[in-house]
Amino acid sequence: MRQQRWFRITVLAVALFAINAVTRLVVRFGFDATDTAQSRGSIVMFALVALVLGAIAFVWCQHRRPSDWLPDLGFGALAGMLVTVLAGPFLSGSEPFANGGGDFFAQIWLYSGCAIAGTLVGYWIAVMLAKDYRSRSLQAYTRAKTMKPRRVVRR
Template sequence: MKQRWLPAGLIAMGLFLVNVIARLVVRFAAESDDDKQVTIGLWALIAVGAVMIPVAFWYGRRHPMLRVIGDLGLAVVVACLLAVLIGPFVSGVAPFSNGVGLVFRQFFYFVGLSAIGAVFGLLALMTMGLDHRSQSWKRYIQRVGTNPRKGVRR
């Protein structure tokens, strides 16, 4: 159990850490400047998507695609919930202080950009033929392409 969920938990913590760092930068560098806050927030979301590219590449290389989608999807949703519900406390505000609409937008932006990054990572993996299915087909072709075993004498 630990071997399966520990990597997903570490991915979730890494994505949440990116969000916390961005919130701290906003809090100390762009206190009241709305333009800087929006710019830093956008760069943080792009960073989350960029982090998902190598993570999806690495994870997809080792596991079947259904497991990759499930584990990374769960990690992204957990990281997003942490970023949306706990992250605002790092900034010094309450999570729902600006309304529920902002919370939903943050959730969908976070999940959407994470999904886009994961898709890019998985597409690169499949393009190179390094994904789990391509590798199993390669092993199958190598095994079948060799001389067949000698049959039983009759």
């Protein structure tokens, strides 16, 4: 079951929602839901989302092609965002559209931006360190070509 594609996507979505849920509950019960605490909690939540997606991109890109891991990461982040935006406000004692459509869509844009930025940074760090799938493949090819003895051609 762990090898199936939907399992990785679901676990990622649940983990991203758990980050949001913990942040909302800490702000609600620990700081009396003041505006300053909510703003700081949102910043922490978006930073953690970017950090988690960057770390996952860094790990996954080392062993698989981007065409294999990028859709999993994208759908997991999308599912996590939908659950966060639609069900997350109920944890804070609010509703998704309580502050209007502008705040709702602002949260979607912020979440998307942090998810994309975190994924790109994680992948770029792997490429920079030559740990990604393509760099490793090229290193293996280079090693294989330099290890073979040169063929002697007789005339």
